[in-house]
Amino acid sequence: MDQIPTFGVEEEFLLVDERGHLSDRGPEIVEAFERPDGDVQRELARCQVELATEVCHGAEELLDQLTHFRSRLAGEAAKRQLRLIATGTPLLAEEHPPSLTPTPRYRRMGEHFGLIARTGTTCGCHVHVKIPDRGTGVRISNHVRPWLPVLLALTANSPFDSGHDTRYSSWRHVLWSRWPSAGPPPLFGSLGEYESRVAAMLESGAMMDRGMIYWDIRLSEKRPTLEFRISDVAATAREATTLAVLVRGLVLTALSELDYAPPPVPVEVLRANLWRAARDGLDGSALHPETGRLTPTPALVGQLVERVRGALTETGDIGFVVESLAWVREHGNGAQRQRRAYAANESLTDVVDLLSLR
Template identity: 35%
Template sequence: MLTFGIEEEFVLLDRATLVPVPIAADIQRGLATFGFGPDIVHSEFLRCQVEYCSPVLMQFDEAAQALWDFRSVLAACAEEYGAVVAGVGTSFMNPVRPMVTENSRYREIAECIGLLASEHYINGLHIHVGVPSREAGIVSLNFLRRWLPTVLAMSANSPYWCGQDTWFSSWRAIQYRRWSTAGCPPEFVDATDYDQRIQALIGMGITPDEGSISWSARLSARHPTVEVRVADAQLNPSTTLLLALLIRAIVLTSMAHPGTVKPGQDPELLDAALWHAARYGLSAQLVHPLHHSLMPASEAVQSLLDTMQQALEVSGDLAIVTALTEQLLLVGTGADRQRLAFNTAGQKGLASFLAKAVRSESSAHLPVTGHLGPNDPRPMESDSLS
């Protein structure tokens, strides 16, 4: 069974204005008193962000417990400062000036990107899946490409920017397109080809090191994993868990018959499909990942489930993934739910909704699949921006 790890980014907001507040260092000190030290909770590019790096995981129920435990403590720490902690791809409002974390790497990036530093208020969900070798990782990376737009649509959770509705479901994905490496990764011949092309990018644009490669999926610079970075940060743990299990199933499917993995779509189609997914989420049509034509979003999602069914059965995740997918299609994406909260009760209603959503489901209320599997207590280590 393939292991997986979860990196969740959260933004800290003023409860009244929903403007990000630079209290991450204070929150991290509070988290450390509950056992969530710097090996588990990391600083991010901005002083209003914190990132949780999970242990190396095997099973749904241990992942659910880990996410709930952290989110509940994080929310309590934020409440002590009168702040709301939100799992959103973009915050509702942005401050006038950037809040870059005092870190030499982040300062270097901020100097490189100029005005973009004041607009990088974005938060992501990164899923790592363990692979036995870099060659296997390249097979998985090539296979993943066609499924990234569907995963983005399912994760879409950033409709607002500077207090306005963007009309996009994932404005974070659009913001990220301005970076020098972003969007769908190219296809690679093998691991050597990957390494050579990565090294050629170092020093260009916003790429001071391998960890700043910002494709929607890549090989991790630190771990023997494929890292999928296409998703927005998530409101509640159930969608995070759904995406993690689906991404593991995609990687497992690619490894089951590596010689039969078909070439991915043309890059212009994938790029357009990612933009389309960012615009509409699950609220309209999506580009079908196999037929390359527009069809109802539910059909594209069903194609993902059908293709990964055998892998989900092997991992024991088919029932829970099916249930969580049906729930997502019923209640809508995070973007849909944020809009509903705002349209119902305005900014105050959105603030209340975000405060409740971050820990809206205890692990006891999430369906579980059986006994805990072996758990490697080492946390994932992040080297990435949102």
């Protein structure tokens, strides 16, 4: 493995009509997308489209790819008088739940999980970081899992759902937590323990297949990567890139600390801290990953940067992160900007305009 691991990002978007209501033409956008590089995929609901970057080596390369793919997807939607919006949950109220994409697997999911699959459409941002092997990936997960609430609070981008202010910053996280295989990863003693937990969940029916390992950090089943699934889809390509760079920094830092025991944060404490981060976003406080003390979340973001500063310096990303986070401090994260856009005219269509890909 190279000294600095490669990484990539997957982003999910909602397809809407000109008024902002969900459109079921997502599969049509996917089929029309010419893909000499990267990838575009169908998702569970027909109103969703997912893009995946190629393997990237640095922040600017990843930012260029995300900007390029977002623009191309926006263009395909515009040809059909549609728009793609970057938010974790649907903004406007709909008469009926979104229809599922009619593949055999998605049909089975709808039948097996009922309204969990048919309601609560959500869009996330998934970051993949290359790892030496699966056993090392499990050990990295153990070390970085306490920082998941900070990542969630920073990237929260779903305060509205179906015409309502949810009073949360990341309602996507709350909805996604209903899946029986979702939530923070346990603290694993070994790769064997990871696999035994997966086998038990498959046997119980809580998962239909290994693609439904929905932990906030999981081993990828298709790539030699550790996949972070904690975040809402980012409102901008730069915010998605910043998340990916911070995640890679956490992985690199953990790689240098594998000789030490990971922080023994119980899964129920981590789940509670994630709930708090989902509710308050950057406006509140969360438990410090190392001390357990309630700490203002903006201060935790600064401490996260300090924790991974050595790794960010090594990758050449420290300047990018500092500049990006300064912009977030000035303008707010996605949830804060959504609420500000709504407050101006008390109009969710203004929020749709804010979040539309261009």
